[in-house]
Amino acid sequence: MFSEKTPQSLILNVRPRKSSEKKKACFCVSMAKTRNVPQVISSKHDVSVDAHWFPQASGTMANLCALTAHGACHDAPEAIVGSGSHINLYEGEGGGRTRLLQLAEASSPSSADFGALDLDDVADALRADDPHYPSSSAVVVENTHNVLGGVPVGTEYMSRLRHMVDAVCAAKGIGRVPIHVDGARIFHACEALDAPPAVLAEHADSVSVCLSKGLGAPAGTVLVGSAETIRLAGRARKRFG
Secondary structure, three states, X not given: OOOOOOOHXXXXXXXXXXXXXXXXXXXXXXXXXXXXXXXXXXXXXXXXXXXXXXXXXXHHHHHHHHHHHHOOOOOOEEEEEEOOOHHHHHOOOOOOOOEEEEEOEOOOOOOOOOOOEOXXXXXXXXXXXXXXXXXXXXXXXXXXXXXXXXXXXXXXXXXXXXHHHHHHHHXXXXXXXXXXXXXXXXXXXXHHHOOOHHHHOXXXXXXXXXXXXXXXXXXXXXXXXXXXXXXXXXXXXXXXX
């Protein structure tokens, strides 16, 4: 189907055709969502971020609801995102009421953290509690990073990020800041790194997963997180329509 001259972007974004069975399954999930019927999604590999699943119409909606949920307890929430991230570039600066603070990702393939945010930059960007400024409500990691060619972000970086964020929050006297993974293509990262999604998501508080990228579904996205995060995300989705 693909030749050596086929652009990588085409390969990464190819979608399976919708069979009648797949269309029926998507319709049933859509109907169940509107009726608030709990969904049980089984997979060979569990993403496991407290493993509560929330079906979404799109990755953009999943990310928007996640950032809104994480910012629910802040009067002026601010999420730290990559300047080249999908959320920042292609989702209408998709934070909703959450302000997006943009940091440059490591863009050199020779960098150990290629595709990820510089930890020192994130540390500086986390805000102390000051009424003059917004409050840090989330740090966002995109895995894999689309604009930089689908580069995966490894578990070692995620561990360093989590420990650094916790240490800085303690030093600045602010509450724990959650990490959200825009994991639209996280199953591509699983293949590239030979690691199950539960390992890649170990230090995340929420993960959005696109079912049409690497999983063979024709459409749909799920948001995974704690019961409270999913409850708040559900309220956000209801408001967004």
